Amino acid sequence: MHTLERIQDANDPAAPTDNELAARAAQGDALAFQLIMRRHNRLLFRTGRSILKNDDDAQDALQDAYLRAWRALGSFRAEARLSTWLVRIVANEALGRLRRRGGAQVIPFDTAVEPVDTPEGMWMQADPDEQPERSAMRGETRKLIEAGIDALPEVFRTVFVLRAVEDLSIEEVAAALGIPEATVRSRFFRARGLLREALSREIDVAIGDAFSFAGARCDEIVARVMAVITGPPPGPPA
Known part of the structure; x- marks a missing residue:
């Protein structure tokens, strides 16, 4: 297997663990964060899309969620899995977009729901x-x-x-x-x-x-996020 593929595969014993990558990324290691994105892109894209039901909206939410995660990595504690932590960030970002979009009721995940009355199918x-x-x-x-x-x-x-x-x-x-x-x-x-x-x-x-997210689409979201986190810092406010 190619070296990069081995690093991305969390099941490969030679690959760094999620916690190791998170610790490196929290210290500003952009490459470590890129590997985190590539390792979890499909899971997180599917999470966002399951809420927003649109590929483009899900990709936009995923990009913003990754930027939130990058800024918040210092607060990540290994008590939970990194993937769990990232799923919550993406889900919250997607739900927030639904709320801002308006026109549809947003039901929190922890809300009790009665069985739907519509006949099966x-x-x-x-x-x-x-x-x-x-x-x-x-x-x-x-x-x-x-x-x-x-x-x-x-x-x-x-x-x-x-x-x-x-x-x-x-x-x-x-x-x-x-x-x-x-x-x-x-x-x-x-x-x-x-x-x-x-x-x-x-x-x-x-x-x-269902909802594949690989190849060019995976590369695109990684490139967009990397351009933000490795670019020049923003100037002072006007």
């Missing part, structure tokens, strides 16, 4: 012309899954993305979103049931490809 039928045929190839199935996740009720959606798409544990999701583990379990199974009803058995085959 009906929430997917707002625009049936956008749904590909069941015989579509995997690429089209992935698009259908992404549309289905976007259509989930808000409080279910981020839980599902973190638990099913990103494969975080129940404990990790609960810690990241600040909700009880029992709430994570109930919302996850409710969301999974809704998707299974609407999307059929193909969900398990294509779910791992």
Whole structure:
């Protein structure tokens, strides 16, 4: 494996740990922060997108969240996982954008929610012309899954993305979103049931490809953040 790829892979025993990278970045090491971004880009992009439901908005939120994280790294304590700390920053940034945007109710993650009364699968039928045929190839199935996740009720959606798409544990999701583990379990199974009803058995085959964030898109967000944190300091206020 290429050296850079090994460094980015947190599971490689030769790679620095997240805590080691965080400590270096807190001392101003921009390269260490770049490695943190590349290691967690997909998880954090998916977190933001699960709230904002738009790729461009999620990328903008991710960039601002990374800048917040860069400035706040000195306050990070290794009591929690770095990924959990970063997820909370991204989620708060995305929720803040929803509040500022207005026009839609923003429901905090720790709010108790009664089961929706809409019959299973009906929430997917707002625009049936956008749904590909069941015989579509995997690429089209992935698009259908992404549309289905976007259509989930808000409080279910981020839980599902973190638990099913990103494969975080129940404990990790609960810690990241600040909700009880029992709430994570109930919302996850409710969301999974809704998707299974609407999307059929193909969900398990294509779910791992949903909301990919790699290659040029990954490079772009890293370059944008690095340009800010390594650029000249701002001048004195006018």
